[in-house]
Amino acid sequence: MKAREIAGQNIKNLPDEEVLAISLVSPSAFEILVDRYQSAFLRKAGGIVKREDDAQDTVQETFVKIYLNAKKFKKEKAGDSFKNWAYKILINCAISRYGKLKKEMLALKPLDLSDSGEKALNLSADYAERENLETKIDNKNFVSGILEKLPDAFSAILKKYFFGGKSHKEIAAEDGISAGAAKLRLFRAKKAFKKAAEELGKRPLVI
Structure with missing residues (x-):
């Protein structure tokens, strides 16, 4: 059908x-x-x-x-x-x-624009998102523990996104998939990570 x-x-x-x-x-x-x-x-x-x-x-x-x-x-x-x-x-x-x-x-530390120059003004929400992950989770061991519990595809894309600083387009090119497929996989991976973290007793995460 x-x-x-x-x-x-x-x-x-x-x-x-x-x-x-x-x-x-x-x-x-x-x-x-x-x-x-x-x-x-x-x-x-x-x-x-x-x-x-x-x-x-x-x-x-x-x-x-x-x-x-x-x-x-x-x-x-x-x-x-x-x-x-x-x-x-x-x-x-x-x-x-x-x-x-x-x-x-707003949660980001104040920037010294005299040293950083105009580039500091271009700080993206993606960077803020990765910074937010580190501030809301106690330590890297906790992060690693959660990633180990996730399916390999989810764990791999989250490592590239959060720790490798790669965009979904860069991940798509690296993995040989479409940008849309990478975005969808990243969306699902973040949902799975958030659920796994909350099940371990952590406060709800915004990732």
Whole structure:
């Protein structure tokens, strides 16, 4: 059966709400909603979090939440549309990510701009993210212990990202995979790391 057909019926032109319902029994149908909203979501998220990478991560997180909460969507009255519901999730994700990024940047030690020059002003959120990991975890032994518990693919990409300072694009080129695949693997790896750390009794991590 093709991804966009169920029982011989082509569903790519069905309303969003029906496609969402179908995706619960045929997950591949969810691709239709991704195709419909991805570009618009990226523009909306970009207006809030500003950076392209953060906007992409926000949109990815949004689609994950939409799918995981699909059963909760109900069209009970006029105005209850998938679009409105989905945008609420997107905006909440974007605002949450922006708040975390802002806190991470404020947590950095003051920089001596007289020595660092203009390069200091270009400090990226990715650097802040890696710094945040080190400040929130007691020691490197703890980090190593968590990484050992993760699947090899997750452990390897986190070592390159956090400790090697590599972007998802650099990791993609090194591993011979697409940038999108590297970004998705990194997203899943960070989720797995956070869950494993919290299960060991540490306070929730923002990574």
